[in-house]
Amino acid sequence: MRTIFRRVNIVLTLCTLPLAAQASAGAYQPSPVEQAALKQLAQDDRQSFSRGGVSILGDFLGIVNVTAAQASEVYQENEVAGDQKFLGKKVLITGTLRSINSGLGNSPYLVFDSRAIAGPQAHFDKAQIERIAKLKKGQKVVVYCQGAGAIGGTPMFKPCLFADDAADRGWLEIRQSLDAFYAGKPANHSVIPAMASAFRAISTLARAPSGCPDSPSTCKQTIDAAVQSPDINEAKKQALQFFRDAGMDVSKVKQKENPK
Known part of the structure; x- marks a missing residue:
């Protein structure tokens, strides 16, 4: 151990x-x-x-530990390989915020910095709105999500929780x-x-x-x-x-x- x-x-x-x-x-x-x-x-x-x-918890949960930039690079290189690595998997993502957004039905989501035009997205349920409202662009965050594939080459992760939760x-x-x-x-x-x-x-x-x-x-x-x-x-x-x-x-x- x-x-x-x-x-x-x-x-x-x-x-x-x-x-x-x-x-x-x-x-x-x-x-x-x-x-x-x-x-x-x-x-x-x-x-x-x-x-x-x-962490031991990471071993217990069977997570894939990755930075947002790394996830973006994998999908930019090969979306099929990206799905094999992340789709349906538990993923711990570390990254710097490019933007904090409100999506369909006012559901919040974060966009991480990466070399790609469209950075990886982490989607949350509305229960996280108050905490997300306090975030700032450029802030480093760690989130725990499930890989949800890619749309137009943009890595998608949902649903997500903040790592401490x-x-x-x-x-x-x-x-x-x-x-x-x-x-x-x-x-x-x-x-x-x-x-x-x-x-x-x-x-x-x-x-x-x-x-x-x-x-x-x-x-x-x-x-x-x-x-x-x-x-x-x-x-x-x-x-x-x-x-x-x-x-x-x-x-x-x-x-x-x-x-x-």
């Missing part, structure tokens, strides 16, 4: 969504350290996704999937058991007292120290085996994702 625990100033608080710590008897009960590690990872990963960067929704889905895994249900993506193994490894290596969850600053220091431990990879491997021996579904974890 990709190491995302970067050294950022995150105030760890108790998770506001119910975690498997409240699951029924017999299910895996994540420790306070594991719950805090999830909180820290989610915060960091949401920020990366919202900025158009590489999509990150919040996506991480809610990840947390629900993690809860389901802890409850003994089949994992719906390889990142779920990989994350669970990483959190258990961190908890195993955490010094006592960990400070979780009562002392956020101490808890964060404990997690950071565990992540940087020379024993972290071996601890991940053992954690994955722990879940396997417990009969939990780790089958989706690819060999290259196994902690080594």
Whole structure:
């Protein structure tokens, strides 16, 4: 699993969504350290996704990460190739705004800068109007859309969400999937058991007292120290085996994702 625990100033608080710590008897009960590690990872990963960067959420959603200029170049070169790359796909687009527009039925859409006369378009529903009304030409934005082909060579993406809104929704889905895994249900993506193994490894290596969850600053220091431990990879491997021996579904974890 990709190491995302970067050294950022995150105030760890108790998770506001119910975690498997409240699951029924017999299910895996994540420790306070594991719950805090999830909180820290989610915060960091949401920020990366919202900025158009590489993220666990991007892997989970199966996105194509591209700049608006790159998408335009692909379609300008070959529309068939553009459709193969983007049509019907989940796409995270980073670009600079050329214009902010109101389309049919006053539905808002953005046009990105590119070398083409007509830049890529990102279409939103009316629920986003208030936020879109505050945008300015030349502003850099990151949006999460579905590829909708091209019209007259112009790449079209719709429906779209701003990346930070999509990150919040996506991480809610990840947390629900993690809860389901802890409850003994089949994992719906390889990142779920990989994350669970990483959190258990961190908890195993955490010094006592960990400070979780009562002392956020101490808890964060404990997690950071565990992540940087020379024993972290071996601890991940053992954690994955722990879940396997417990009969939990780790089958989706690819060999290259196994902690080594």
